[in-house]
Amino acid sequence: MSDLDPLRSALTEAERSARQFVRPPGAEAARRTLRRRRAVRNTTLCMLLLFLPLALFLQLSSLRPSPAPLSPTSGPTPSGSVPAPTPSPSPSSSPSPSVLPSASVSAGPAEVGAPAAPASPRCQPKAFIVTTELSATRYTVSLENEKTFCPDGVVPYFWARYGFNAAFDTMVLLDSGRSRLDWTHKRRTVVISGTGDECDAWFIVQGSAAIKASIPWPKGQDASDPDDAYALYGRGNTKVAWMPFTRSGCMARS
Amino acid sequence: MPENRDFAEFYAAAFPNLTGALFMHTGDLGEAQDVVQEAMIQALRRWAVVSTYEEPAAWVRRVAWNLATSRWRRLRRGLELAARGWANDAVAGPDPDRVAIVRALAELPPNQRQAVILHYLEDLPVAETAELMGVAEGTVKSWLHRGRARLAVLLGDAALGGELENV
Structure with missing residues (x-):
């Protein structure tokens, strides 16, 4: 390795020419950088120590199991006999739901044993109801999003049964009733008596709309359309069961 | 302190x-x-x-x-x-255009370039160069030889090619 090596000389000369431009940030700058990095690291560690338990707690809270799902009632539902209704034939009459023979068709007993639970920040105060047909006259009304339902949530619904009145060519309210689902009653059984008549029509509707005393027969099938003038219920309510006018004998009369 | x-x-x-x-x-x-x-x-x-x-x-x-x-x-x-x-x-x-050797070095593969700088500029023996680069001494010698030869061509100076004994 001779000092006369031209490559060594060329490299050294170039390196020296570059060195005059070197502006070292300085040892103090290195110390400042090191202190800043340590401070950032310590702050990050402190933040982690502070927020990690909180994040874990929130995560565990969100994963907390919801109360055990409720099973539909299997016992008989108190269902009185339906008195022969003699509604006013006048379509203009609008009997108040409160005077309707709602007791004749009643909701099943409330579910019991549902534990009270604190409100979760992710719970849903509103919910859709779903119906399950248990038999020709029995239906289960339950919550679609039962697991995320808020403890203080309330979902009202009503049911109504109409019969065909040939004299006035209209559907007349025979029975109706109202109830609601909530934290302790996430399922109810509805028994609608008298549905053996082929021209009966019955509805289970989510919401609190006024129950109409009659529905004009030609428009009977529009009763489920909230935009229709003859709608059984208004916008904002949700029809979840619709059993009208499907029987051939009745349709023939229309 | x-x-x-x-x-x-x-x-x-x-x-x-x-x-x-x-x-x-x-x-x-x-x-x-x-x-x-x-x-x-x-x-x-x-x-x-x-x-x-x-x-x-x-x-x-x-x-x-x-x-x-x-x-x-x-x-x-x-x-x-x-x-x-x-x-x-x-x-x-320094203006790279005025430092021909820097431009020529840039033409070398990184390993050859690093070996040439460590050995010829930083005066590290081949063994230390090999140890620092994590390769065998023979590999370093090969890189140095090829690096020198390439630099001689790039700079048009046969003397830069040197002798292998310079390694």
Whole structure:
């Protein structure tokens, strides 16, 4: 390795020419950088120590199991006999739901044993109801999003049964009733008596709309359309069961 | 504060040499300074130990070269420069057009370039060069030989090709 090596000389000369431009940030700058990095690291560690338990707690809270799902009632539902209704034939009459023979068709007993639970920040105060047909006259009304339902949530619904009145060519309210689902009653059984008549029509509707005393027969099938003038219920309510006018004998009369 | 004084002295003595060598490798004085400064920060972080080494500069040199040849670091620096704007980060340095040897070095494969700089500029024996680069001595000799030959062609100076004994 001779000092006369031209490559060594060329490299050294170039390196020296570059060195005059070197502006070292300085040892103090290195110390400042090191202190800043340590401070950032310590702050990050402190933040982690502070927020990690909180994040874990929130995560565990969100994963907390919801109360055990409720099973539909299997016992008989108190269902009185339906008195022969003699509604006013006048379509203009609008009997108040409160005077309707709602007791004749009643909701099943409330579910019991549902534990009270604190409100979760992710719970849903509103919910859709779903119906399950248990038999020709029995239906289960339950919550679609039962697991995320808020403890203080309330979902009202009503049911109504109409019969065909040939004299006035209209559907007349025979029975109706109202109830609601909530934290302790996430399922109810509805028994609608008298549905053996082929021209009966019955509805289970989510919401609190006024129950109409009659529905004009030609428009009977529009009763489920909230935009229709003859709608059984208004916008904002949700029809979840619709059993009208499907029987051939009745349709023939229309 | 002896520790601080020692580090400051070491820094003042080692920084220019290391930066000069790394400039020859990168062709970018700003990047060379960044790399050496980062290596110095690493040394300061472990100064209680590094200062006891026989040659603290050798430790810093190894760290600096590792940083300089780190693909990840090059990528990160590229992104930083792109974010800041290339022009703003320019550090005054020798005009590469006027330093033919730097341009010629840039034409060499990185391994050859690093071996040539470590051996011919930093005066590291082949064994130390091989140890620092993590390869066999024979590999370093091969790189040095090819590097010299290529530089001689690029610079049009047959003398630069030298003899193998220069290795």
